[in-house]
Every structure is written in structure tokens, then in C-alpha cells.
Amino acid sequence: MTDEIENPVSDAATKPKRWSKIFDCCKACGATVIAHAGKGFCRNCYNLQIENKHKSHERIRGVAAKIITKEFLKKEYIDNKKSLTDIAIICNCTRQFIFKKMREFSIESRNLSSSRRLAISGKKLKYEKISESGQVEIFLQERHSVNETFFSG
């Protein structure tokens, strides 16, 4: 068996010199006149990449801010009864950001008791009671749709 490996020297002689070891041109702008800086980007594009990387968090916020309109929040939070956390996941942003937007649009956030009520809505409340004979009895109570905030002052 003879060593018939392609000769890299003769190959390079027939082809024009590559822009970088791996790339023929800048993978962002296609330029070959600007020197390769790294990862397939020319100096100009490489700098842009770094800037964009730093801005990526702001970009996500920018996208979220576009989705999060007053109508969207009202629909998800009030109509669909989603939590701030749920909405934050949908919008790929923080719960705090949703909360901030809620205040911005003057959408009232649910208070704790109503949040808890919603969390168990659709189910019957379960009570355990120990009877005089020492047996545990389980009671199920239908929920009444009384707004507790009416009585809390």
C-alpha cells in the first residue's frame, strides 16, 4: 500500500489562497478584503458579533416588550387567568418585567387570596374533620364565588 494522500501543497497551488484556514470568506458579509478576525468573521463583523452578544439580553426584552401589550396582558392575565410566571415564560422574560408592564398599563394584579382561590378553582375544597369517635371524616365543600376582598376592608 502506497501513501497516496492528497498533497495539500499542490492543492493550495491550484486554488486561490483561502481567506482563513476554514472559511473562504466572512460568513456574515462575504468579504475577503477585510482580514479574518475569528470564528469565520471579518474584523468588522467580529466586532459586531461581540456587541450583539452583549446586547442580546436587551434584544429579548425588546421582543417581549413588543408582544406585551395591554390587550395581551389583559387577555392572558384576566381572561385566561394565567399567572405572572406563566406569562413570563410565554414572553421569555422575567416575572418582574411582566409585573412592571402590568403597572405600566394599570392592570390590577390579583391579590394573594384571589390567586390562591384561582389556583384551586374548579376543585372542591377538602376538609378533614375528626369526629367524636376519633374517625377522620373528609368533607367536600362546593366553592362559593364570593369575592373575599369585599369583606377585607
Ligand SMILES: [Zn+2]
Ligand atoms: Zn464580515
